[in-house]
Amino acid sequence: xxxxxxxxxxxxxxxxxxxxxxxxxxxxxxxxIFYQNTIDNARASKEKELLTLASLTANKIERFIFERTxxxxxxxxxxxxxxxxVTESARLNYLNSMIQAYQAYDAVLILDTDGNILLSSGTLSxxxxxxxxxxxxxxxxxxxxxxxxxxxxxxxxxxxxxxLFSKNGAFEGAIVEVMNFDAxxxxxxxxxxxxxxxxxxxxxxxxxxxxxxSGISQRIVGGRTYLFAASPLPQYITQSEQWIxxxxxxxxxxxxxxxxxxKYFFYVVIGFLLFFYVLxxxxxxxxxxPIRLLMEKASALMVKNQHFxxxxxxxxxxxxxxxxFDLLLEDLNFMMQRVLEKSGEAAHIDLIRNSIDELxxxxxxxxxxxxxxxxxxSINDYALDVLSLRDSxxxxxxxxxxxxxxxxxxxxxxxxxxxxxxxLHDAVxxxxxxxxxxxTLVYSVLLQQDSHDHFIGMTVLLNPLDAKxxxxxxxxxxxxxxxxxxxSAGVAHEIxxxxxxxRGYTQLIQSDLPKDHPSGPDVEIxxxxxxRLDHIIERFLTFARPNAPRLRPCHINxxxxxxxxxxxxxxxxxxxxxxHRFSKKDLVQVDYxxxxxxxxxxxxxxxxxxxxxxxxxLVTMYSEINSTMEIYIAxxxxxIPPEDLxxxxxxxxxTREGGSGLGxxxxxxxxxxxHGVMEITSSSQGTQVIIKLPVADVE
Numbered sequence: 001x002x003x004x005x006x007x008x009x010x011x012x013x014x015x016x017x018x019x020x021x022x023x024x025x026x027x028x029x030x031x032x033i034f035y036q037n038t039i040d041n042a043r044a045s046k047e048k049e050l051l052t053l054a055s056l057t058a059n060k061i062e063r064f065i066f067e068r069t070x071x072x073x074x075x076x077x078x079x080x081x082x083x084x085x086v087t088e089s090a091r092l093n094y095l096n097s098m099i100q101a102y103q104a105y106d107a108v109l110i111l112d113t114d115g116n117i118l119l120s121s122g123t124l125s126x127x128x129x130x131x132x133x134x135x136x137x138x139x140x141x142x143x144x145x146x147x148x149x150x151x152x153x154x155x156x157x158x159x160x161x162x163x164l165f166s167k168n169g170a171f172e173g174a175i176v177e178v179m180n181f182d183a184x185x186x187x188x189x190x191x192x193x194x195x196x197x198x199x200x201x202x203x204x205x206x207x208x209x210x211x212x213x214s215g216i217s218q219r220i221v222g223g224r225t226y227l228f229a230a231s232p233l234p235q236y237i238t239q240s241e242q243w244i245x246x247x248x249x250x251x252x253x254x255x256x257x258x259x260x261x262x263k264y265f266f267y268v269v270i271g272f273l274l275f276f277y278v279l280x281x282x283x284x285x286x287x288x289x290p291i292r293l294l295m296e297k298a299s300a301l302m303v304k305n306q307h308f309x310x311x312x313x314x315x316x317x318x319x320x321x322x323x324x325f326d327l328l329l330e331d332l333n334f335m336m337q338r339v340l341e342k343s344g345e346a347a348h349i350d351l352i353r354n355s356i357d358e359l360x361x362x363x364x365x366x367x368x369x370x371x372x373x374x375x376x377x378s379i380n381d382y383a384l385d386v387l388s389l390r391d392s393x394x395x396x397x398x399x400x401x402x403x404x405x406x407x408x409x410x411x412x413x414x415x416x417x418x419x420x421x422x423x424l425h426d427a428v429x430x431x432x433x434x435x436x437x438x439x440t441l442v443y444s445v446l447l448q449q450d451s452h453d454h455f456i457g458m459t460v461l462l463n464p465l466d467a468k469x470x471x472x473x474x475x476x477x478x479x480x481x482x483x484x485x486x487x488s489a490g491v492a493h494e495i496x497x498x499x500x501x502x503r504g505y506t507q508l509i510q511s512d513l514p515k516d517h518p519s520g521p522d523v524e525i526x527x528x529x530x531x532r533l534d535h536i537i538e539r540f541l542t543f544a545r546p547n548a549p550r551l552r553p554c555h556i557n558x559x560x561x562x563x564x565x566x567x568x569x570x571x572x573x574x575x576x577x578x579x580h581r582f583s584k585k586d587l588v589q590v591d592y593x594x595x596x597x598x599x600x601x602x603x604x605x606x607x608x609x610x611x612x613x614x615x616x617x618l619v620t621m622y623s624e625i626n627s628t629m630e631i632y633i634a635x636x637x638x639x640i641p642p643e644d645l646x647x648x649x650x651x652x653x654x655t656r657e658g659g660s661g662l663g664x665x666x667x668x669x670x671x672x673x674x675h676g677v678m679e680i681t682s683s684s685q686g687t688q689v690i691i692k693l694p695v696a697d698v699e
Contacts, residue, residue, distance in 0.1 A: 012287075020277055028269065038261050043255060050227060053247055054231040054246065062233055062234055064187065068105075082167065088119065095108045095122075099121055106123065109176040112172070115133070118173065128157065139174045140174055142163045145161040146236040146238055147159035147160075157178055159176060159178055160177040162174065195250075197248065197250075201233075202244055202246065203242070213230055213244060214232050216230075225252075227248065230245070231246075366461065367460070369457065375397070375398050387407060387462075409431070410431065410441060413427065414460060418458065427443055440464070442464070443462040443463075444461045445458055549594055550591050551591060553589060554696075555588075556588050557586045563596055564578055564580070570604075572607050579617045580618040583622045588629050589694060594674075595674070598691070601666070601667050603618075606637065606687070610635060610636060616636075627694065629692070631691040631692075632689070640682040650665070671693070674694075676692055679692075
C-alpha cells in the first residue's frame with residue numbers, strides 16, 4: 001500500500017521523504033554519539049576532579065606534617081635547650097608558648113642520652129606517655145625521626161624527634177613533639193563532594209592493587225556503585241606503614257548532570273528533526289524546480305505545434321527530448337564548473353599574491369626578486385631605503401643594464417650568481433654612497449626552481465651588517481637574560497627561606513632582651529640589614545620574573561609627558577633641560593605602568609650622567625617600513641666607555657656607587673616582553689637609547 005502510494009507520488013514528495021528519512025537517521029546517530037561522548041566526558045571530568053581533590057588533600061596533609069617536622073628541626077637547631085646560659089623556666093615558657101601558638105601538639109619533651117625526660121611541656125595521658133617512652137630508642141638514634149600514626153584511646157598521634165647537640169657538637173639527647181591529629185582530621189572532614197562524597201585516611205593493605213593506592217577505581221558497596229579516588233601520603237624513611245587518602249562518591253551523585261544531558265539531548269534531537277524536515281521540503285522543491293520548468297516548456301511547445309497529430313509525438317521522442325535537455329544541462333553545468341574553477345583559481349592566485357606582497361613589505365630585511373631573464377620583478381621598501389633607491393626604482397630593469405656606480409660591485413656579484421646558478425649565504429659587500437657615507441652590506445641569494453628543477457629566478461635578501469649584528473646580539477642577550485632570570489628566581493627564593501628564619505629568631509631575641517640591654521642596637525642593625533637584603537631580593541625577582549604586561553592601546557607621547565611631569569619634581573633635574581619632539585602617530589600596544597617605569601629609569605640614568613647639567617632630548621618617530629614606533633632618548637653626558645658598553649645589560653653590573661645594577665636589565669626584560677628592541681649607543685659626546693615597539697592595530 002505504502003509502496004504503491006510512493007510510486008504514484010510526485011518527484012518532489014519522493015525526494016522530500018527520502019531526505020526526511022536520511023535526516024532522521026543522521027540526527028539519531030549523531031545524537032547518540034554526542035550523548036555518549038558527553039556522558040564519557042562528564043565521567044572523565046568527575047574522575048579528574050576527584051583525583052585532583054585527593055592529591056591536593058594529601059599534599060595539604062603532608063605539608064602540615066612537614067611543617068611539624070620543620071618545627072622540631074628549628075627547635076633542635078636553636079641551641080636554646082643546650083646552652084647553659086638559658087634557665088629551665090625560660091625553656092619551659094618557650095615550649096608552652098609554642099604549644100599554645102600552634103594548637104597541634106599535646107606535649108613537647110626533652111630527653112637526655114639515657115632516655116630520661118629532662119623537660120616536659122603539655123599534658124600526656126598515662127597510655128600516651130607509656131607509648132611515647134616505648135619509642136625512646138628510636139628517638140635517640142641521632143637522626144630525624146617520624147613515627148607511624150599511633151592510635152591511643154581512639155585518638156591518633158604522630159611523634160617527631162630531632163637530635164640535640166652541644167656547642168662542641170656532642171650528642172646530648174633529643175627533642176620529641178607529640179602531635180595530635182585534630183588538624184589532620186579537620187582537613188579530611190572538610191572535603192565535601194556532592195551530597196554523598198567524603199574523604200578518609202587509611203593504612204595501605206597488602207590486598208590493595210596499584211589503582212586503589214594511587215588512581216581512580218569503581219566498586220560496589222552495599223548494592224550501590226561508588227567512585228574511589230586514592231592518593232598516597234609520602235612514607236618517611238623511619239615509618240613502616242604507608243597511608244592512603246581516599247575520596248569516595250556515589251556514582252549516581254557524581255553523574256547527577258546525566259539527567260540534564262538527557263533532557264538537553266531530547267530537545268536538541270527534536271530541534272534538529274524539525275529543522276531538517278523544513279530543510280527537506282525546501283531542498284526538494286528547489287531540486288525539482290528545473291524539472292517543472294522543463295515540463296512547462298515542453299507543454300508550451302506541444303501547444304504551439306497543435307497542427308502535428310497527436311500520434312506523431314510518441315513517448316520515445318519525448319524521452320529523446322528529455323535526454324537532449326539532460327545533455328544540454330550537463331554541458332552547461334560542465335562549462336559553469338570550468339568557469340567557476342578558473343575564476344576561483346584566479347581569485348586564489350590574487351589572494352596569494354596580495355598576501356606575499358604584504359609579507360615582503362613587512363619583513364625587516366631587504367628583498368629583491370629576479371626572474372629567469374634577469375629582470376628585477378620586485379623590491380620592497382626596506383631594500384629601497386638601504387640601497388638609497390627611493391628616487392629611481394629598479395623594477396623592470398635587468399641586472400646587466402644596471403648603471404648606478406656605487407651599486408656596481410653588489411649587482412656584479414648578483415649577476416655572476418645568476419649565470420652560475422649557485423647559492424650564496426651571508427656574503428659581504430662594502431658600499432660607498434654619493435653622500436660620502438659607507439656601509440657594509442650582508443646579502444644571501446636563494447635560487448628558485450620549478451617542479452622539474454629548472455631555474456626560474458632567484459631572490460636576494462639583504463641587510464646592513466650593523467643591523468644584522470645588532471639583531472643577533474639582541475636575540476642572544478634576550479636568551480641569556482631569560483635563562484639567567486630562571487636561575488635567579490630559584491636562587492632568590494632559596495635565600496628568602498633562611499632570611500625569614502633569621503628575622504624570626506632575631507625578633508625573638510629582641511623580645512627577650514631588656515630595653516637597656518647593650519646588644520639591643522646590634523639586634524636593630526641585624527633587622528635593618530635583613531630588610532635591606534629582602535629589598536634587594538625583591539628587585540632581583542622583578543628582574544628574574546617580571547609581571548606579564550597588560551597590553552592595551554596607549555599614546556606613547558602621553559606616557560612620556562606624564563613621565564617628564566613626574567621627574568620634573570626631582571631635585572636632580574634642576575640643571576637639566578628636558579626637550580621633546582613627538583610624532584603625530586603614536587598609538588602603541590603596551591602596559592602603561594611598565595613602559596613608564598622604563599622611561600623613568602632611562603631618564604634618571606641620563607640625569608645622573610650629567611652632574612654639571614646639560615640637555616636631554618626625547619624623540620618619537622613612526623617607522624612605516626617596520627611598522628614600529630621608535631623612541632630616542634639622548635643625553636650630553638660623558639658617555640659610556642666601550643669596555644663598559646658591552647656589560648651594561650648584565651645583572652648587578654654597575655659603575656655607580658650605591659647602584660644595584662638591575663635597572664637596565666629590568667628595562668631590557670620589559671621591552672623584550674613587549675616584543676620590542678632596546679639598543680644603546682654611546683660616545684664621548686653623550687649616550688643615546690633607542691627603543692622600538694610594535695604599533696597598535698587600532699587608532
